[in-house]
Amino acid sequence: MEMDWTCPQNGSECHSQDSPQVDTLGNEKRGRPQETCRRSIEREMKASGVAGVYGCPPNLSQQYLRVYKNKCYMFYMNLKKDFDAASDICEADSGILVTMPNSDTQQWILDEIFTFGVYVEHGVWIGLNDRKKENTFVWSDGSPLDYQFFGVDQGTRHRLIVSQVRRLFEDCVAMNIDESGRWWDYKCTNGRGASNAEKQFICEYPRLNQQPA
Numbered sequence: 410m411e412m413d414w415t416c417p418q419n420g421s422e423c424h425s426q427d428s429p430q431v432d433t434l435g436n437e438k439r440g441r442p443q444e445t446c447r448r449s450i451e452r453e454m455k456a457s458g459v460a461g462v463y464g465c466p467p468n469l470s471q472q473y474l475r476v477y478k479n480k481c482y483m484f485y486m487n488l489k490k491d492f493d494a495a496s497d498i499c500e501a502d503s504g505i506l507v508t509m510p511n512s513d514t515q516q517w518i519l520d521e522i523f524t525f526g527v528y529v530e531h532g533v534w535i536g537l538n539d540r541k542k543e544n545t546f547v548w549s550d551g552s553p554l555d556y557q558f559f560g561v562d563q564g565t566r567h568r569l570i571v572s573q574v575r576r577l578f579e580d581c582v583a584m585n586i587d588e589s590g591r592w593w594d595y596k597c598t599n600g601r602g603a604s605n606a607e608k609q610f611i612c613e614y615p616r617l618n619q620q621p622a
Contacts, residue, residue, distance in 0.1 A: 464616040466502040473525070477517055481614040482507060486527040489607040492581040492597035495534050496549065499612035505549040506536030507611040511556050518611065519590040527609075532583030532593060534610035540580045540597070560591035583608055 465474060465481035473484040483504070490498065492506075499505050509515045522533065536549025546554040546564065557564060564582075581597035584590045599606045 466504070466614055469502065475521055476616065477514070479616050481616050482518070482521070483612040483614070484521060484525060485610050485612065486522070486525045486529075487609075489609055490534075491599060491606040491608075492534055492538070495608075495610035495612075496536075498610075499549075499614075502612070502614060504612040504614040506534055507613040508536050508548045508550055508552065509556060509558070510552075512558070515556070515558055515590060519584070519586075522584075522586060522590075529586040529609055531605040531608050532585050532595065534581065534583050534608050535592070536613070537582035537592070538580050538597065539594075543580075546582070558590065558592050560585060560588050560593050563591070563593050 465476065469481075469483050473486055475482045475484065481504075483499075485495070485498070496506055507518065509518070522529065537546050537554065538549075539546045541547070546557075548554070579594040579596050582592050582594050585593045595608075596606055
């Protein structure tokens with residue numbers, strides 16, 4: 410039987426048509442916000458044996474796959490690559506390294522990282538870099554930097570002093586989990602004195618408009 414897994418636009422109810430509308434104590438379910446609705450639906454889909462999170466590339470591991478608004482996110486928490494290799498993995502499934510267009514997305518990404526309980530030593534790559542032009546950061550989808558969450562003395566630099574010259578080759582950006590997810594720029598690959606360019610990373614994919622059968 411085909412099931413309706415959509416959330417109402419007003420967020421008034423949140424359950425599939427086949428699921429009970431009362432909880433285990435016999436109390437009527439109340440409406441929940443849209444994001445809570447999406448999370449609930451993902452849990453119901455997995456419990457019902459639905460293969461994959463609908464609308465996401467089918468070959469991605471469900472364990473680290475999450476859906477937020479109109480995009481799919483693959484959290485590579487058990488794999489470390491340099492910036493270029495991480496980008497290649499994302500692009501192999503028509504994705505990109507994750508973008509952070511606003512503070513809501515930034516906070517959601519950070520919260521999800523913590524849910525995995527995986528140790529993050531050298532940050533998590535995101536899709537931001539200034540490789541083409543120093544101090545002009547752009548996202549992996551080509552969009553310019555609007556919202557930003559850089560740490561102290563990170564990101565754009567308007568002064569060049571001796572202690573900062575070595576950072577001219579730090580063109581790629583990662584979230585520093587030990588600093589509340591603030592962004593630090595690092596060398597994109599090992600070499601030139603860098604030895605910690607291999608990091609965990611997050612891929613972002615467009616979510617297709619489809620329903621699970």
